Amino acid sequence: MLRHEFQPGKLVTGLFLAATAVVYAGDAGGLWEAPWFAAVPLVVGGLCLAGVTAALTRGIRRRAGARAGAAGGQR
Template sequence: MLRHEFQPGRLVGGSCLTAAGALYLGDVRGLWEVPWFTAIPLAVGGLVLAGVTTALTRAIRGKGGAEDEKV
């Protein structure tokens, strides 16, 4: 299996969406009460954080990232 480049933006975005899913899973099971509009700020905030993380990662690594190494 080929190794792939670590992408922290995807990790942040996926974690926020997973947290939203876990909140609503707890609501469905009756463990706690979650308002219906909670998913919107979690999803949008997670996507914004993922974008900022991706931009910061690209700025630190340089424009091309790992793609420059492929020759």
């Protein structure tokens, strides 16, 4: 299997979409009542948090890359 870079923003998105699916699966199964608009704050909130997470990850990786590049140039 090919290795790929870990992307926490996609993980956050997946978790919130899975949580939305669980809410509606519970509603369909009769375990609880979920209003039709419950998906909106879950999905929008998850996408916003995923965007913040992705931006933070990019900033941290960019800063770490700049440090590695600067340290590699000095001997």
